[in-house]
Amino acid sequence: MSFNTPYSILELATVSQGEKPADAFHKALDLAQKAESWGYHRFWLAEHHNMKSIASSATSVLIGRIAGGTKTLRVGSGGIMLPNHSPLIVSEQFGTLGALYPGRIDLGLGRAPGTDQTTAHAIRSDRMQSVYRFPDEVNQIQQYFSTENASASVRATVAEGVDVPLYILGSSTDSAHVAAKNGLPYAFASHFAPGQLMEALQIYYNNFQPSAQLQEPYTIACINVIAAETNEEAERISTSLIKMMLGVMTNNIDYMQPPTEMTPDLKELAMNPAFQKMLKYAFIGDKEHVKNNTREFLKATQVNELMVVSHIYDHNDRLKSYQSFAEIMQELESVKV
Structure with missing residues (x-):
C-alpha cells in the first residue's frame, strides 16, 4: 500500500533561551x-x-499574522x-x-x-461550568456561523455564512463522543497523550453521525x-525536548534550552517510564528511521492526516527537520510500502 496522507504542523511559537516572544513570532x-x-496542508x-x-497565547491574533504572510496554507487553532x-x-x-x-x-x-x-x-x-457546557458551546458557535442566526436576538454578524470548518480536539475519549455526535473532524493530541489514542479513534468511528460539514x-x-x-x-x-518535558512534568517550565550531548543522566531520564509513556509517538532519528516509524504509525492508526510538532532549539535545525518530514511523506505517497 501507499499513503496519500496530508501532513500538517502544530506550532506553539516556542521561545528559546536568550530570545523574546517577537523572535518566536518571526520564526x-x-x-x-x-x-x-x-507541501504542508495546514498550520x-x-x-x-x-x-x-510558549508565545501562542493570543492565538487568533497570531493566526491572522500567519495567514496574512502565506498564500495557500490553511491556518487555524490547535486549538482554541x-x-x-x-x-x-x-x-x-x-x-x-x-x-479576511x-x-x-x-x-x-x-x-x-x-x-x-x-x-x-x-x-x-x-x-x-463552561467545561461541562462544552458540547452546548460548540453548538452555539455553529449557530453563530449559520445564516439562520440572522433572525436571532444575539448575532455574530461577521461570522454568519462564513466558511470556517470546526474541529474537535482531544487528549482523552471524552472529546471523541462530542466530535462523533456533531459530525465534526477529530484531532487527537497523541504527541503528548498517546495512551487513549486507539480507543478514542474507535469511539469516534463507531459513533460518527454525518453532518452538514462532514459526511464521513x-x-x-x-x-x-x-x-x-x-x-x-x-x-x-x-x-532540548527532554529538558522541556522534564519542566512540564515537574511544573518548572523554562525557555527552550540549547541541546547538549546525550549524557547518562539525560539518557536515563529519557528512558523513565513516565517519559516513555508521554513520548510514545516521538520519532527521533535520521530520515530512514523517522520514515519507518511514520509508516508503522499510519498503518496502525489509519488516520486521515498527520500533524507534526517539532520542539527544536535551533531554527535552522527545526526547518531541516520539517523539510525532511515533508520529503518522507512525499516518498510514502509515491512508493508502495
Whole structure:
C-alpha cells in the first residue's frame, strides 16, 4: 500500500533561551512560509497561557499574522480552549479571520485550560461550568456561523455564512463522543497523550453521525518528530525536548534550552517510564528511521492526516527537520510500502 496522507504542523511559537516572544513570532512565520512550499496542508497554533516558553497565547491574533504572510496554507487553532472564552467572541474573531482569508481558516476547539488551574481561574472564573457546557458551546458557535442566526436576538454578524470548518480536539475519549455526535473532524493530541489514542479513534468511528460539514469521519493525529542527518545528531537535538518535558512534568517550565550531548543522566531520564509513556509517538532519528516509524504509525492508526510538532532549539535545525518530514511523506505517497 501507499499513503496519500496530508501532513500538517502544530506550532506553539516556542521561545528559546536568550530570545523574546517577537523572535518566536518571526520564526513561526518563516516556518509557515517554507512549510507552504514543502507541501504542508495546514498550520495550526496552540493556545497556552502563563508559560514563558510558549508565545501562542493570543492565538487568533497570531493566526491572522500567519495567514496574512502565506498564500495557500490553511491556518487555524490547535486549538482554541473554549472554556476560556465566550462562544460569541470566538465566533466574531474567527468569522473575521474567515472573511479576511476565505477558505483558509480552521477553528479547532478543545476543553482543556492550556495552563495551570490558578491561571485558568484568572482567565475565566466560571470556566469549570463552561467545561461541562462544552458540547452546548460548540453548538452555539455553529449557530453563530449559520445564516439562520440572522433572525436571532444575539448575532455574530461577521461570522454568519462564513466558511470556517470546526474541529474537535482531544487528549482523552471524552472529546471523541462530542466530535462523533456533531459530525465534526477529530484531532487527537497523541504527541503528548498517546495512551487513549486507539480507543478514542474507535469511539469516534463507531459513533460518527454525518453532518452538514462532514459526511464521513475524518481524523488527525499529532506526533513529535526530530529528523536530522544522523541518528546521533537527532539524539543530540532531542536533549532540548527532554529538558522541556522534564519542566512540564515537574511544573518548572523554562525557555527552550540549547541541546547538549546525550549524557547518562539525560539518557536515563529519557528512558523513565513516565517519559516513555508521554513520548510514545516521538520519532527521533535520521530520515530512514523517522520514515519507518511514520509508516508503522499510519498503518496502525489509519488516520486521515498527520500533524507534526517539532520542539527544536535551533531554527535552522527545526526547518531541516520539517523539510525532511515533508520529503518522507512525499516518498510514502509515491512508493508502495
